[in-house]
Amino acid sequence: MLQSAEIGPASGVSTTPVMALSGITKTFPGVRALSEVSLELYPGQVTALVGENGAGKSTIVKVLTGILQPNEGRIEIDGQETTFPTALHATQAGITAIHQETVLFDELTVAENIFIGHAPRGRFGLIDWPAMRRKAKDILDRIDAPLDPMMPLKELGIANKHLVAIARALSVDARVVIMDEPTAALSQKEIEELYELVERLKSEGRAILFISHKFDEIFRIADRYTVFRDGQQVGAGLMSDVDEAELVRLMVGRDVDHIFPKSEHRVGDTVLQVEGFAHPTEFDGINFELRKGEILGFYGLVGAGRSELMQAIFGITRPSGGKIRIDGSDAAIHSPADAIANGIVYVPEDRGKQGAIMGLPIFQNVTLPSLSQTSNRGFLRLAEEFKLAREYTERLDLRAASLDQDVGNLSGGNQQKVVIAKWLATKPRVIILDEPTKGIDIGSKAAVHAFMAELAAQGLAVIMVSSEIPEILGMSDRVIVMREGLIAAEIAGGDLTPETLVRHAAGIGAKP
Amino acid sequence: MTQFLKSREALLIAVIVALLALIASRFPAFIEPSNLSKVFNDTSPLILLAIGQTLVILTRCIDLSVAANLALTGMVCAMLNASMPGIPIPVILAIAVSMGAVMGAINGLLVWTLSIPPIVVTLGTMTIYRGIIFVISGGEWVNSHEMSAAFTGFPRAEVLGLPMLSWIAIIAVAMFLLVIARTPLGRAFYAVGGNPNAAVYTGLNVGRTQFWAFVISGTLAGLTGYLWVARYAVAYVDIAGGFELEVVAACVIGGISIAGGAGTILGTLLGALFLGIVKNALPVIGISPFWQLAISGSAIVIAVAFNARASRTKGRIILKRAEGTA
């Protein structure tokens, strides 16, 4: 672990933090999400919080906003120690957050979404709707959002919902504004407007915590940085004292090239062809091929339609057009069961909801799609199940007390190994991995990467959806970049650089 | 305005008007003001209970114990009156309201503090409350001649041409329209049911909000318990048996989403009126009252299918061109 960089006084800016966290530790069963982290926020300054997925950024946001209570550590506001037993306490202390997923209420109006929990009250303590509407209009005007305050929220699109979330943050006289990947779902124009807003908040003397994966915007708007890695704070300082390479080094903790076990292997015949795949609202005009022994990366910003596309290929959602060919012949895939029968399997991004079945033991998780193999005329044969489960979990170097253990008691990385083992046991021809290393520890990450390379070497065709540039660059033979539901570019060989990926994903220098 | 025309409430008003027109075409006496006021009065207990149930369903719960709560409170009031006829009506009302509130609070506490699924809690308390009636009454009836004139007279007393029972229903509707629209608790019912996760983020206590919904539901059931027993001038173990289903039916027909967070008091009022009109019209048009149960059942099934169609969730809409049209 690196020592925290000393924060020196910079000329012209405040050097006393409005909010300071120190020694914050937060553990969940089996996971240490935060380990003695510190974080300081200064009035009138933007602090960028960077780190890979699973580094603990979301957890610290939840601690800051009172949704989670740390096991240990100190929270200070203006030098006074304080605690946030509930979210309300944090709000009252002037801390407000624009969360990654919109935490809004579809059935309520725009004005109410802005003011819920602190609506203006009139006579008898009743909610004063005219005042609420007026105040909402004022705030919306301040951020140039042309929305009717009395409109039900459910009638707004994503970008407008985001504006409501921002308006909500401004409705309390917040001293600390937390923005958790605020630009992830926004268009370039909307992003520019957001930057202006950030500048305005700064000039009003508010402290801003800005969480982002995009280095260009961090360097553009942030004054300070804090880097998290594996639940620890590994560096902090002034943006003027750091460059991109240094931030990446802090985030990843080692040189990027060395951790990816990319083996040299031959790419064989085409296995999967996707032609003219379309969906009414999620993606359109998707054409690509996948060959044996190939790792095809899918890169894009969060919400670019990659997972939606993969789930359509896997038969979860029904596409409105297009077809899938396996080995050149049409495959009718209307359900995951059909996809599995055709040799296509999908390791989903949401491990807890879609991947592992918590409550069932490891061996039953592994054999679930392969029961027809292990059973005899529909009757279970436990010995066969244990045999199959053992074979694949040991290949993946699973760490568990026994195969009869509940998957829910495993660490994230080991759960992911179980999910991958489950799919390999079906002996697939195409394996789709959606953010396969999101939120898992470094050790498991390396194991998953090594295994992916081994699979490709054995002739399996692999699709890897990932938002992590080092992973995409390190693992893929070829990369398809998606933007707003369309294929923005297909990149291979020498053109595979972080710059080209980011440019195509964000639509910079390309026709929108 | 155009939004209202497309709403569930407008559709229900149209259905009710059409239903009344249809009945009136053969039996014009049905839509005379005096008869309509009789129908409203007859539907008032349903309206009272349905309001409470609406709040409960808004918070993603369900209260199947309301009819048993009504019956137990009614029996206690009737027995008190029979043994001590001197107890003034305001005291009886206070007892009914507090008994109902306590029974609602028991449901609410079990749901809030022990996180027991509401369906299990209220199925259980439904039989317990109903069983207690038998224990305290020994299975005996309290008949009209045992009740005092003041006791049975209260719900029938006419004020400005309407019986007290109708006025109480009207006041309750008005009061809860206000509570829903203008109090933080009223808005919290929507927030907690619509997006419990987000509710936590905004500092709302999901369990406590559900608790209050159960308390209100129980209070209204208790109040209605006295009114019911006094109006029909009889109390026995099985009064209002199965009434909880009619109450849920009124809510579901009124467009209250069983998934929580969506629906209005006006919708519930209309749903209850629809059922009340059907019930009162059956004997008029010569259909056996035994049809009532099957009609409420079909109405629930049709309404819940309709609700689901209306609220089908759309994806997150990634394609730019789709955003405008969706």
Next chain:
Amino acid sequence: MTDVARHIPDRLDSPAARLLKSWEVLLLAVAVAIFIANSLASPYFLNAWNLSDATFNFTEKAMIAFAMALLIISGEIDLSVASIIALASTAMGAAAQFDVGVVTLVLIGIGTGLICGAFNGVLVTGMGLPSIVVTIGTMSLFRGISYIVLGDQVYKGYPSAFAYFGQGYVWWVISFEFVLFAALAVIFGILLHKTNFGRAVYAIGNNPTGALFSGIRVRRVKFILFLLTGLMSGIAAICLTSRLGSTRPSIAFGWELEVVTMVVLGGVSILGGSGSIPGVVIAAFVMGLVTFGLGLLNVPGIVMSIFIGLLLIAVIALPRLWQMWRFW
């Protein structure tokens, strides 16, 4: 997280050790205790014929409870079961007025059950509606049809051979119903615990999305479960109608609650995902013994329902209270 060498054992504790810690064993102890208490409380209890009579308190409900257990494990519920009995019984009663044979009556009972189950199944799995509201609706609808057909009338006049299902004895004190109950317990036990279908039911109950993503045809499985529940309600209707020898629209009123209580008491999680058929079988005996014992002590039926309501809540509340208490 436990760090272990590459070899992972199949199991840590033996199946026998696990059994000893299970809910079923605790429940069995309760059943034995009630049995002893009953035999001490009433001299009439320990009599083969009395005990045989006692089984009728639970055999019909337990048949439905087996199917309901699977349904609840899969995360759904069917509150219309008692109304299905009413409708199936009414259908059989109506047919009996035309002097049809016993076989036809049985087919009508089973057929009505299957149709009702399919109706629930289509609404829940085909249209994606919440099962709790759907079956509250069909609970009124099915019984409502019985009321339309029967009003305050009674169907009687079942053929004498029809009485065998509810009143016949296979051997000595062993009734036909008890044999059917035992056979169904074995069949459902095998279905849930020993087949791929049963595994799918558990997977769906623990995580329906995960099960779908694992290639399980979730909607088909759930539809079959509704069908099974309807079927078992139809079979229970045959037994009950045969035993009573008459049909009123109020037949089996409130049974849905007792069936759900039996399932929950048997250790099935009301939230889905866990539970066992042996548990439900023991729960059936416990409820039957309690009802019978209280009956011998002349406690009226409605008071017993208080116990059942308390039992339902206590069974779920006590483990949670225990956990909270341990947490402090």
